[in-house]
Amino acid sequence: MKPADKKAYDKDYSNAKKTGKPFFPYAIYKDTIIAGLTVIAIIILAITIRVEVGEPVNPATTDFIPRPEWYFYFAFELLKIFKNQDALTPVIMATFMVPNIMIILLVVWPFIDRGPERRIWKRPFALGLTVIVTGLLCYLTWMGANSPSGVASAGIPVSGLDEQATKGMAVFMANGCTSCHMVAGVGAPGPGPDLTQEGAKGWDNAKMIAWFKAPKAPMPSYASLPPQELEDLATFVNGLGTKYK
Amino acid sequence: MTTKDIGPKNPVQKGAEATIDYVDDRSGIKTGTRWFLFRNIPAGTSWFQTLGFTAMVVFGMQAITGIILAMYYVPDTQGGAYKSIEHITNEVTWGWLVRGMHKWGASVMIIVVFLHMARVFIWGAYKYPRELTWVTGSFLLLLTMFMGLTGYLLVWDQKAYWATVVAVNIFASAPILGPYIGDILRAGPEFGPSTLSRFYSIHMLVIPGAIATFIGLHLYFIVRLGISEPPWSKRRLRIERDEEDARRAAAREKAKALPGSANYPASWPVEAKEAAR
Ligand code: HEM
Numbered sequence: 332m333k334p335a336d337k338k339a340y341d342k343d344y345s346n347a348k349k350t351g352k353p354f355f356p357y358a359i360y361k362d363t364i365i366a367g368l369t370v371i372a373i374i375i376l377a378i379t380i381r382v383e384v385g386e387p388v389n390p391a392t393t394d395f396i397p398r399p400e401w402y403f404y405f406a407f408e409l410l411k412i413f414k415n416q417d418a419l420t421p422v423i424m425a426t427f428m429v430p431n432i433m434i435i436l437l438v439v440w441p442f443i444d445r446g447p448e449r450r451i452w453k454r455p456f457a458l459g460l461t462v463i464v465t466g467l468l469c470y471l472t473w474m475g476a477n478s479p480s481g482v483a484s485a486g487i488p489v490s491g492l493d494e495q496a497t498k499g500m501a502v503f504m505a506n507g508c509t510s511c512h513m514v515a516g517v518g519a520p521g522p523g524p525d526l527t528q529e530g531a532k533g534w535d536n537a538k539m540i541a542w543f544k545a546p547k548a549p550m551p552s553y554a555s556l557p558p559q560e561l562e563d564l565a566t567f568v569n570g571l572g573t574k575y576k
Numbered sequence: 577m578t579t580k581d582i583g584p585k586n587p588v589q590k591g592a593e594a595t596i597d598y599v600d601d602r603s604g605i606k607t608g609t610r611w612f613l614f615r616n617i618p619a620g621t622s623w624f625q626t627l628g629f630t631a632m633v634v635f636g637m638q639a640i641t642g643i644i645l646a647m648y649y650v651p652d653t654q655g656g657a658y659k660s661i662e663h664i665t666n667e668v669t670w671g672w673l674v675r676g677m678h679k680w681g682a683s684v685m686i687i688v689v690f691l692h693m694a695r696v697f698i699w700g701a702y703k704y705p706r707e708l709t710w711v712t713g714s715f716l717l718l719l720t721m722f723m724g725l726t727g728y729l730l731v732w733d734q735k736a737y738w739a740t741v742v743a744v745n746i747f748a749s750a751p752i753l754g755p756y757i758g759d760i761l762r763a764g765p766e767f768g769p770s771t772l773s774r775f776y777s778i779h780m781l782v783i784p785g786a787i788a789t790f791i792g793l794h795l796y797f798i799v800r801l802g803i804s805e806p807p808w809s810k811r812r813l814r815i816e817r818d819e820e821d822a823r824r825a826a827a828r829e830k831a832k833a834l835p836g837s838a839n840y841p842a843s844w845p846v847e848a849k850e851a852a853r
Pocket residue numbers: 624625626627628629630631632635689692693696701702706709710711712713714715716717720791794798802803804805
């Protein structure tokens with residue numbers, strides 16, 4: 332806004348105030364009604380849809396659905412969109428670039444859009460942005476709500492497991508791997524990639540163990556597992572889709 | 577302030593008035609309240625302008641239900657956290673209701689804050705002079721979401737645990753500062769008992785404190801600058817109509833005065849032309 336526009340706005344606003352009404356009671360009564368209705372709605376929701384207590388943390392089971400709160404579904408979906416890319420850049424896109432650019436845009440928006448116009452129908456860019464961002468958020472949230480959840484299962488249906496691979500599978504299940512990865516239809520469909528064909532990459536155990544110890548985020552590090560378990564786990568994962576199908 | 581004496585007064589009333597005057601002399605509370613409550617706002621304010629206040633009330637409700645929950649909650653990873661949540665839900669009188677309100681309140685607060693922001697955005701209410709109101713508000717949105725993230729882990733159940741592991745790893749993956757942020761959130765290199773205590777203290781002390789501070793700033797700006805008028809209030813529309821009329825009249829005058837223009841010499845009166853349109 333140019334100085335003249337600012338002056339004009341100040342003058343116009345002070346006129347609006349002069350011909351206005353006192354905050355109490357003309358605004359506060361509306362505020363009280365809407366806030367009151369909202370609190371009542373929360374109480375009704377709390378009574379009708381009871382909050383449950385989920386499964387206690389027990390890394391040895393897989394029949395749970397690892398999910399964030401619904402208002403983070405969009406972020407998880409964003410992660411899934413980029414998950415199958417192996418290059419580092421796309422992951423950084425989803426976990427770092429995109430969110431940070433959004434946050435910075437959000438905070439500094441008033442310094443970007445400085446035009447004097449306030450009527451939305453004369454601000455086509457702002458209108459378009461409202462529609463697109465809201466639509467995208469709703470769409471991603473809806474996708475997150477409808478994404479197939481991890482399949483309940485006591486084990487992973489792959490055959491041909493030898494003794495070490497069987498131990499490796501137990502380690503796999505006991506450490507929450509299935510909460511991000513799917514193997515032969517068991518586990519969550521993301522944020523991590525499907526590992527059913529992981530053996531086809533032809534990694535050796537040392538390379539796989541190095542990965543477990545220092546993986547690319549958002550996968551957590553498993554450096555704290557005992558060396559034997561890491562070895563078993565690597566054997567299991569490196570045979571998926573080749574030795575164990 | 578002096579009170580006019582009309583006959584003898586009840587000593588209780590006298591005492592009360594004296595007390596109020598005593599406090600007001602020192603704090604200015606009466607003047608302040610009057611300044612806050614009876615300031616003028618534009619006449620055409622709309623129902624959409626109630627959402628910010630609603631967000632504030634829901635935050636207050638979260639604080640109260642949260643304090644009650646904190647009286648029973650135990651941040652213990654060896655089953656204690658989970659058991660205390662079970663205890664609140666199944667045994668404590670009204671516990672299920674308080675927990676339900678806190679849980680639903682979190683979702684409703686996110687929705688209300690988002691709608692409030694949408695209202696501000698669509699109205700262009702972040703423009704001069706309210707830019708900093710928006711900046712403080714955008715921090716409030718981020719803090720509100722962070723509240724949800726840290727609170728989710730406290731139940732210490734399966735889905736929350738793994739979802740939080742992933743979320744924290746996302747923070748940790750950021751270049752440069754990421755690893756430090758990860759260590760701070762986890763209270764070390766790994767998820768464990770200290771992580772839960774840390775999330776507990778962030779969730780119930782750090783972020784609520786920050787939110788309260790930012791709400792204070794936000795409100796200060798709002799009261800100081802005044803709440804904006806709807807860009808399509810009756811008053812604005814009238815002004816725009818008048819301006820439009822004036823612009824037309826000026827254009828007509830100009831057209832008449834310009835030799836060689838279609839209206840020169842006016843073959844028929846402009847008023848008639850205007851009416852014919
Ligand atoms: C915890 C969250 C928030 C609370 C408690 C809050 C509270 C309020 C209140 C009480 C008002 C007065 C007018 C109204 O109710 O509409 C207001 C106005 C405003 N808020 Fe917020 N707000 C929050 C979040 C936000 C966010 C996320 C933004 C934007 C990024 C924002 C930007 C603004 C602006 C620019 C105004 C001035 C609007 C005007 O004068 O018309 N606020 N806020």
